[in-house]
Amino acid sequence: MTKSITKSGSISRRRLLTTVSAGAALAASPFRINLLQAQEANIKIGFPVPLTGPYGAEAQDQVRAAQLAIAEFNDAGALNGRKAELVVRDDKLNPGEAATRTLELVEKEKVNFVVGSLSAAVQLAINNVTKERGVIFNSISQSDAINEAADFSKYTFHEALNPHMTAGAVGRYAFSKFGKKVAFLTADYAYGHEMVRGFLEVGKTFGIENLGDIRHPLGTTDFSTLLPRIQALKPDILCISNFGRDQQIALKQATDFGVKKTTQIIAPLLSHASRVAAGPQAFEGVIGGCSFYWGLEEKFASTKAFNEAFRKMYDGKLPTDYGALGYGGVRTVLAAVKNAGSVDTDKVIAALEALKYDFYKGPQYYRKCDHQSVQSVLVIQSKSKDLRNESDVFQIISTDEPNEANLRSCEELGHKA
Structure with missing residues (x-):
């Protein structure tokens, strides 16, 4: 054969x-x-925020502005025609719920990235899920812990201010002008605790006297037993470190109790949504901080462009502070996708670390050791007269320009040099 x-x-x-x-x-x-x-498939960005609960108004603002960032990316050609979409979930301002919803976004919805949160504790729960699964998370809520080595990972980015930056800016302004005797009314969870720590840290420079820290649970509706205790301390300054509906109620009742007659009230953060909801009387004269105010359009072309695009998309309305964070958090991720030419996680991380951007409030960049966005902090005061429009509720009275010296050092956060 x-x-x-x-x-x-x-x-x-x-x-x-x-x-x-x-x-x-x-x-x-x-x-x-x-x-x-x-x-x-579309590039999916998961977006867990507390649509229900005391921060619901701010969360709705985050969603609206995030949708604008998605629309602009898609209208500009997307990633070689591959469009982005926002997948929103309600985390109900609850860490357990946030972890569940984030897990759903990652494993069921197959999102490429996660942006969101509106609570110091909730964002840590989201971050735990995303870092375990190797998914980039860009947080748009204040937290000091998320940048610390114990919680940080290479997948963790932080577009928002952190309490050390915010309380530092407000404290430097207030403690130099209104006196040294300081009392605190504090929401008894991570956000409030971190803000007080920030005030006390900057207060060392000015020799402030801590008269006491009176704490209340999240969702408090009656401060009538707490305010007389604060008045009895006779503070020059009262730091109210809470947020959302808690802040609205506390300031209304502080006004009714006559606290403002003898004491300057400051807050680490003043929310546009809370100021509008509570009205001018409750916020009259109160000083606080924020990351964005639409009035920056007089200074930055990027703010003017952002305002105009938002007006066009939402019937003439102007973006708010937390809305701007929703926009910035999503837009930076999509800019990095564009620069990387890919949704590959490591390539997008490298592109985010290299990003020098001015998308809505002036220059920003992510510090490499902890991925904190280095940016300006605005010190603002509530106003009630000579309003140019319905959104003209604050006046910028001071600005901390972008400066790494105003952040805790990488070594303090536990990062190796």
Whole structure:
């Protein structure tokens, strides 16, 4: 029997047919179809925020502005035609719920990135899920802990201010002008605790006297037993470190109790949504901080462009402080995707670390050791007269320009040099 000999470099008819058949089977297989679908799928950004609860108004602002960032990215051609979409979930201002919803976004919705949160504790729960699964998370809520080595990972970015920056800016302004005797009314969770720590830290420079820290649970509706205790301390300054509905109620009742007659009230953060909801009387004369105010359009072309785009999309309304964070958090991730030319996680991380940007409030960049956005902090005062429009509720009275000296050092946060 004669053997069939195949020359080196050639292929037998049987092998050719086998290879062709296998290739045809692969082309028609569900795996191949799923691969093609994955390549063509939208770029998904998961967006967990507390749509229900005391911070609901601010969360709605975050969603609206985030949708603008998505629309601008898509209108500019997206990533070679591959569009982005926002997948919103309600975390109900609850760490357990946030972890569940984030897990759903990552494992069920297959999001490429996560942006969101509006609570110091909630964002840590989100961060725990995303870092374990190797998904980039850009937080848009204040926290000191998220930048610390114990919670940080290479996937963690922080577009928002942190309490050390915010309380530092407000404290430097207030403690130099209104006196040294300081009392605190504090929401009894991470946000409040970190803000007080920031005030006390900057207060060392000015020699302030801490008269006491009176704490209240999240969701308090009656401060009538706490305010007389504060008045009895006779402070020059009262730091009210709470947020959202708690802040509205506390300031209304402080006004009714006549606290402002003898004491300057400051807050680390003044929310546009809270000021509008509570009205001018409750916030009259109160000084606080924020990361964004639409009036920056007089200083920055980027703010003017952001305001105009938001007005166009939302029937003439202007963006708020937390709305701007929703915009910035999403836009920076999409800018990095564009710069990287990919949604590959490591490539996008490198692009975010290299990003020098001015998208809505002046220059910013992410510090490499902890991925904190280095940016300006605005010190603002509530106003009630000579309003240019319905959103003209604050006056910028001071600005801390972007400066790493106003952040805790990388070494303080536990990061190795």
